[in-house]
Amino acid sequence: MDIRLHKAAEADDVAAVQQLLVTGADIEARDASGATALLVATRGNRVKAAQALIEAGADVNARDDIQDSTYLYAGARGYLEILQLALAHGADLGSVNRYGGTALIPASERGHVEAVETLIKAGVAVDHINRLGWTALLEAIILSDGGPRHVRIVELLITAGANVNIADREGVTPLQHARGRDYDKIAALLEKAGAK
Structure with a gap:
């Protein structure tokens, strides 16, 4: 399981996120909790990393093992900047x-x-x-x-x-x-x- 992208997202290290994507890292790869790198960035309210991942095409509706998505989690936690990014990039308003x-x-x-x-x-x-x-x-x-x-x-x-x-x-x-x-x-x- 390659979680280098997840670690870069958690550290809010945009340069590392972009470098990993350029060298072929799977933007939708999952960690042990089923989370994508974008969801890891979201959980930590790492706005810069989340923005870099979303702009690179990460799925704002991808869910982890407990059914959280970036959109749902950012909304529930009041992480406004990430919520607005998710809404601007195809958040499923009907998802639960x-x-x-x-x-x-x-x-x-x-x-x-x-x-x-x-x-x-x-x-x-x-x-x-x-x-x-x-x-x-x-x-x-x-x-x-x-x-x-x-x-x-x-x-x-x-x-x-x-x-x-x-x-x-x-x-x-x-x-x-x-x-x-x-x-x-x-x-x-x-x-x-x-x-x-």
């Missing part, structure tokens, strides 16, 4: 992670406001439901601290047309979750949007 969620769902949960804005603008479905039965809106409430970043994300999702009444599997609505956690600002946004 191992939880059956789009990149928008973990981005919303983790409070990555800019990533959420970017994904919404790119056209990711705002009402997609993952295997847990949760939408981005539900995760932005259930798995958040209710602070300013999550208030902003809820606002962005509502503005983007998210259905504020899609309940979880137990029938608990976003508004009920927000009230139950005393997230008053989020509850107010939901009420204004017609949440029940």
